[in-house]
Amino acid sequence: xxxxxxxxxxxxxxxxxxxxxxxxxxxxxxxxxxxxxxxxxxxxxxxxxxxxxxxxxxxxxxxxxxxxxxxxxxxxxxxxxxxxxxxxxxxxxxxxxxxxxxxxxxxxxxxxxxxx
Numbered sequence: 290x291x292x293x294x295x296x297x298x299x300x301x302x303x304x305x306x307x308x309x310x311x312x313x314x315x316x317x318x319x320x321x322x323x324x325x326x327x328x329x330x331x332x333x334x335x336x337x338x339x340x341x342x343x344x345x346x347x348x349x350x351x352x353x354x355x356x357x358x359x360x361x362x363x364x365x366x367x368x369x370x371x372x373x374x375x376x377x378x379x380x381x382x383x384x385x386x387x388x389x390x391x392x393x394x395x396x397x398x399x400x401x402x403x404x405x
Contacts, residue, residue, distance in 0.1 A: 291317030296334045303373045304380050318357070323384040330363070332356040336370065337363035343382035347375075 297312060297319050304310055304321075312319045312331070319331040330337045337356040338344055344351070344364045351369075353362035369376040 292331045292334050303370050326384045326387050328383045330356045336366045338366045341386045343386050347379050
């Protein structure tokens with residue numbers, strides 16, 4: 290089941306980081322980015338935080354589950370949606386401990402049709 294845009298907007302509002310937080314729809318679900326780093330996913334209208342030292346330190350008690358079939362377990366942070374300060378801290382700390390994203394590979398140029 291795909292996630293609702295209204296739920297995604299609610300999650301972003303609860304995290305409360307304004308333009309620092311962005312999200313992108315992927316296969317009917319959403320990836321959440323903080324300062325360019327993927328920190329969480331919204332799948333089936335649930336919030337999954339990327340596992341890291343931050344989730345171990347700040348959210349050890351959160352239930353675990355796979356965001357999609359075949360995925361490893363992620364902390365499910367739905368209960369933190371009612372605690373925006375704790376959720377915001379978890380998202381910020383998760384981004385802080387994750388490595389910077391790798392730069393995209395340059396695309397290969399397609400041969401020009403006139404050069405054939």
